[in-house]
Amino acid sequence: MTLKVPYRSIPDMFLKRIAASPNGDAFGHPAPDDSGPVWLTWGQIGQRAKAIAAGLRGLGIGAEDRVAILANTRLEWVIADLGVMCAGGATTTVYPTTEPEDATYIIADSGSRILIAENPTQASKISDADLPDLTHVVLIDGAADPGASPTQLTLADLEQRGAEALAEDPGLIERIVEEIKPDHLATLIYTSGTTGRPKGVELLHAGWCWEGVAQAELGLLKPEDLQYLWLPLSHSFGKTLLCGVIHVGLPTYVDGRLDKLVDLLGVIRPTVMCGAPRIFEKVYNKSVTTAQTGGGAKAKIFAWAVRTGKTKVALEQAGQPVSGGLRFRYRLAEKLVFSKLQTKLGGRIRVMVSGAAPLSKDIAAFFAAANLPISEGYGLTETSAGNFVNRPGALRIGTVGQALGDLECRIDTDGEILLRGAPVMRGYHNLPEETAAAFTEDGFFRTGDIGELDADGYLKITDRKKDLVKTSGGKYIAPSHIEGMYKALCPYISQAVVIGQARNYCTMLVTLDPDAISAWAAGGPLEGRTYAEIVASAEAQAMVDGYVRELNAKLNRWETIKKVTILPRDLTVEDGEMTPSLKIKRRSVETNFAAEIDGMYAGTVAEI
Structure with missing residues (x-):
């Protein structure tokens, strides 16, 4: 059955939401003194977003012109994004952890004309770059540099300019929104890819509006809910949730400070929270x-x-x-x-x-046992993030649920998941050959994931097509499956990476969770030692090896882990070992820890 989407665009949906509930709570954010949440109504959010939109029009932003946002998850990100949409422009998202070289590349490749940066430090990432399309830099925090090139101004200045323009022409934004069509570009999100330059994914208003309606249809979001949104808004998962929020109208607390998350859950008391498996x-x-x-x-x-x-x-x-x-x-x-x-x-x-990466089946079972069932979902940047999810009350652990709305899915002859429908991208920006290769002749997007559909339409992801490991003995191994099993067995693990491509046996790199391992060391000979000392100890190696023996008892012979190395530090986004959405970048890990991997394959095999 066709999903009915009653909107032409995100700003059309946004203006209808303002009209329907102008006085309802829309978005909350931490008070300046961190004394608690401060809430803005839909009417207040609308006033600010419209002013920013008018300000952007004054700076020359027109239909589908790109405006980049380089900032952490915060209220101003949401308002700026809505301002870009209401101006008729398209948002280019840039992760705040992006290195200057990649940030410059994304802004240049996207043809972004304005950069909205969180502060002068983020803006400095492009200070030495040649960006002829970029005319202005807007700072959310901090003072504008009057001598900077491109010209700098603050978000408050931009908003004030827009407010003055709207005082003279109150209907400006409504006229602009009338002209925005479903097939207009809304967002350029650059995939963080495992190799090479990131690719710009062109996502349209039609797909995002479809996402908002589909989330409500399956009961994921309800008007009476309260959501805690901490996810990176530069990522498609965060963006698709914003679309659901606008369609449904539920209040959402926005705060990207991960170090505050656990403490604030007791303060905000949300009914809905979405996240990556690591949380x-x-x-x-x-x-x-x-x-x-x-x-x-x-x-x-x-x-x-x-x-x-x-x-x-x-x-x-x-x-x-x-x-x-x-x-x-x-x-x-x-x-x-x-x-x-x-x-x-x-x-x-x-x-x-849970989305963005695989969730361990055993950890999902633990939360379900605690009457806190996790609805695992599935999607890609190229398909607007939300494609499959377990419905509330219809959970099937080990699957990513059923398709949203009228999304079409079929499994190719080699097991690859193919998708077709409104949320699928228009293509990769400036990459016609890669775009053509990403689709079948009849328009299905090649996800690169391997999966199975059951009789009820529940999808099970078995692995990434390109992440399947083939040993020198010719056996295929699914690393993420083994890694998930090990994480569920060993509560002291932060990350696990199975190695085995073209090797005659499998090994594993692991990192330990600092809080968990400190608690493990308490009361023993390692109490009070530093993290580095604990992870390098014989006791820690023995503990990890013991859990590996438990793991091996559950695996096929060719999957068993013969050696394991505890790394001296956790994997990080900054070192290029994880994407901002907390997926492991295997090739980067294998490059950064090549010496450790080589050591596990040197000489004879020591069976665990």
Whole structure:
């Protein structure tokens, strides 16, 4: 059935939302003194976005002209993006962690005419660049440099200019919005790719509006919800959620400070939170290690509760009845154990969504056992992020759920997932050959992911096509599957990377979670030691090896891990080992830690 989308564009959807609920809470942000959230209504957000739009028009921005935003997730990012849309322009997103060389490339390749930068430090990333298309730099924070080239001004200045223009011509923005069509460019998002230059993905208004309506249709977002949005807004996952927020009208607290997330959940008390698996892994690690370090009765009660919860979930997943006795035991487990975790997450969670990378099946089962089911979803930058998701109340662990709206999906002869529909990109910016190669002859987008569809339309991702490892013995191995299993077994792990391409056996690089490993070391000979000292110790290696033995018992012979190396530090975005959406960049990891990998393949194999 065709999904009915009653909007021509994002700003059309936005203006309709303002008209429908001008006094309703729209977006919240931290107070300047961090004393709590400050909320703006849809009417207030509309006033500011329109002023920015008028200001951008005054700087020469017209239909589909690109405006780059280089900033962290914050309220001003949202308002600036809406301002760009209402001006008829298209937003080029740049991650705040992007290095100057790549930031310059993205701004140049996109043909962006204006850069909205978070502060002078972010703006300095392009200070020595030759960017003939760029006419102005707008600073969210900090003072404009009067001698800078291109010309600088502050966001407040831009907003003031726009407000003055609207005082003279109150209907300006409405006339502009009338001219924006569904097939106009809305966003250029550059894929962070594992190799080479990033590619600009051209996403249209029609696709984003489709995303907003589709999220509401499946019950992911509801008007009575409260969302905590911390995801990078430079990423398609964050952008698609914004579209859902505008269509549905639910209040959303915007705060990209990850170090504040756990503490603020108890303050904001959201009903909806979406994130990458790493966030849920950290909550899982903290829960398990806290119980284990408590020892004695506390550890036993925790283990019993988890077993009880997983037994109940397994029966529900299999469609089998849950006995009265098990229901009683589960109520007790929830009271003694799971209620504490629920409270830590604010006590009101209705929906949690995981996307951007694979979620371990065992970690998903843990959260479901705690009555905090995670709706794992699936999508790509090229397909506007939201393509498949587990509906609330219809969770199938190990899958990414069913297709949103009227999205078409088919599985190619080699297992590759192919997608066709409104949210699929127009193409790669300035790359006609790569665009042509990304589509089948009948218009399906080649995702590069391998998967299976069951009879009910639930999709299971088995691996990235290009990440499948083929050993020298000719066996194919799915690294992410093994890595997910290991993360669920070992609560002290931060990252795991399986190595084995063209090798005669598999090895693994791991990093340890600083908080979890410090708790593990407490009370023993390593207490008080630095992170580097703990991870280099024989005790830590023995602990990691023990969990690897457990892992190997669950694997096929050719998948087993023969050697494992603990790295001296965690993988980072800054070192090029992870994308900003927290996906591992395998080739970069293998390059940066080539010596460690070579060491695991030198000489004879030591079986674990």
